[in-house]
Amino acid sequence: MGKPKTKEPSGRDKRRRINAAGFDQVYKIGLWGRDAVANDGFFSGPGSVGAAAAAYVQALVAEFSDQPGLAAVDLGCGDFRVGSRIRSLFDGYIACDVAPSLIERNNGKYADLDVDFRALDITSDPLPAANVALCRQVLQHLSNADIRFFLRNLRKTSYRWLVLTEEHPAGDFVPNQDSTTGPNTRLHLEPPSGVVLTEPPFDLRPVDSKVLLEHPVPGVGIIRTTLHRLTSE
Ligand SMILES: C[S@@+](CC[C@H](N)C(=O)[O-])C[C@H]1O[C@@H](n2cnc3c(N)ncnc32)[C@H](O)[C@@H]1O
Numbered sequence: 001m002g003k004p005k006t007k008e009p010s011g012r013d014k015r016r017r018i019n020a021a022g023f024d025q026v027y028k029i030g031l032w033g034r035d036a037v038a039n040d041g042f043f044s045g046p047g048s049v050g051a052a053a054a055a056y057v058q059a060l061v062a063e064f065s066d067q068p069g070l071a072a073v074d075l076g077c078g079d080f081r082v083g084s085r086i087r088s089l090f091d092g093y094i095a096c097d098v099a100p101s102l103i104e105r106n107n108g109k110y111a112d113l114d115v116d117f118r119a120l121d122i123t124s125d126p127l128p129a130a131n132v133a134l135c136r137q138v139l140q141h142l143s144n145a146d147i148r149f150f151l152r153n154l155r156k157t158s159y160r161w162l163v164l165t166e167e168h169p170a171g172d173f174v175p176n177q178d179s180t181t182g183p184n185t186r187l188h189l190e191p192p193s194g195v196v197l198t199e200p201p202f203d204l205r206p207v208d209s210k211v212l213l214e215h216p217v218p219g220v221g222i223i224r225t226t227l228h229r230l231t232s233e
Contacts, residue, residue, distance in 0.1 A: 030043060047217075048079060073128045141182065141183065144178045151204060164228060165223060187221055
């Protein structure tokens with residue numbers, strides 16, 4: 001009798017494991033900065049604090065505060081500094097991130113906000129149901145292959161809106177130059193690039209789109225937030 005065969009992990013399982021370990025490590029060593037109060041590495045970067053975060057919160061308040069009864073899903077919620085400021089705009093709130101240690105920390109830190117925190121890989125796992133999907137400064141960290149997996153996943157949902165925030169170079173640029181999944185963004189490429197889901201090789205075809213916010217980051221580029229309407233009803 002031969003040895004019992006152990007099942008090979010699927011491509012999806014491998015991807016989930018690699019992404020979880022990679023971003024867990026980013027937070028473990030505080031690669032994007034440190035939380036000064038807790039003195040730990042659970043800090044999602046300069047885009048999640050200060051004027052950039054405040055402008056985003058304001059833009060979402062303007063868009064959603066007069067639309068009661070909506071459920072939101074935050075895809076790549078990070079340290080939840082931003083999410084905690086928009087939580088009250090929505091009736092229900094699911095916040096997902098691929099880094100399990102971060103989700104565990106968020107669960108404790110934000111226990112009073114009635115948020116359903118889930119450790120989940122948006123490229124590999126089914127996406128939770130909601131009306132509004134928020135995805136802020138996440139895809140900029142994914143390779144084009146991983147973004148395609150995310151888009152495949154997104155097609156299986158019935159989200160009415162996708163609120164997408166990405167770092168872009170200032171001025172004209174060639175979008176979607178490929179990069180590796182990890183802590184850096186396409187602004188580090190030469191020449192710098194950024195993710196645009198409606199441009200090749202991607203094929204998002206929203207019913208309509210409007211730019212909610214362009215926040216300048218001097219010497220770096222802009223943080224652009226676009227509201228994509230995904231369904232016509
Ligand atoms: C720069 S942070 C932004 C966090 C938050 N959205 C914000 O604006 O403060 C990017 C986040 O995306 C998460 N992330 C990266 N790849 C992911 C994936 N495949 N699935 C879910 N989350 C992912 C990272 O762990 C990280 O917390």
